[in-house]
Amino acid sequence: SQTIHQWPATLVQPVGSPLSLECTVEGTSNPNLYWYRQAAGRGLQLLFYSVGIGQISSEVPQNLSASRPQDRQFILSSKKLLLSDSGFYLCAWSYSGNTGTGYTFGSGTRLTVV
């Protein structure tokens, strides 16, 4: 069966510090991978998605970047965090081609920038 791992669960970082959140998927090959941010009252916002190694599409211009160094690894990064980067970050995967099978989400990372 497929599983998705996301860490850390919680993170408190000072403004201006770097960020690295990691997500890995097991039990499938060549998945589509996604990073979402969830803010109170605003729903889930798609930040980045990837259909393969090194292939990253950005949905929202911002202070963050994503990378996919391996088939089942997805990393969300920032060089300098802003207060507005605080939120709940979710990684998800779907089968390649996405014929309507939906996404499976990780457990999320609560990021607080202070």
Place this chain on the structure above:
Amino acid sequence: EDQVTQSPEALRLQEGESSSLNCSYTVSGLRGLFWYRQDPGKGPEFLFTLYSAGEEKEKERLKATLTKKESFLHITAPKPEDSATYLCAVTGANSKLTFGKGITLSVRP
């Protein structure tokens, strides 16, 4: 652009009081409509996928239905453990999942 609107934003029910959650959508070439449950501090958990108007799916006290413009999540005789945020999402021709803002359900014992 695909859009999903959920209503009401919050719903408080007494245990055993049945109700429905609404999800209205506009999408180009619907490939699937999804319902998720999200508990506080956790990732969304998949509940149902509906693919075409008229389709219905059930799981315990939950039943999801789909028309060409909206979906309903019916909750029959809810229990306190059904308290959560329920998210609706659609995927269309662009293969991206678009979410609504969610409905926070509280069930009082």
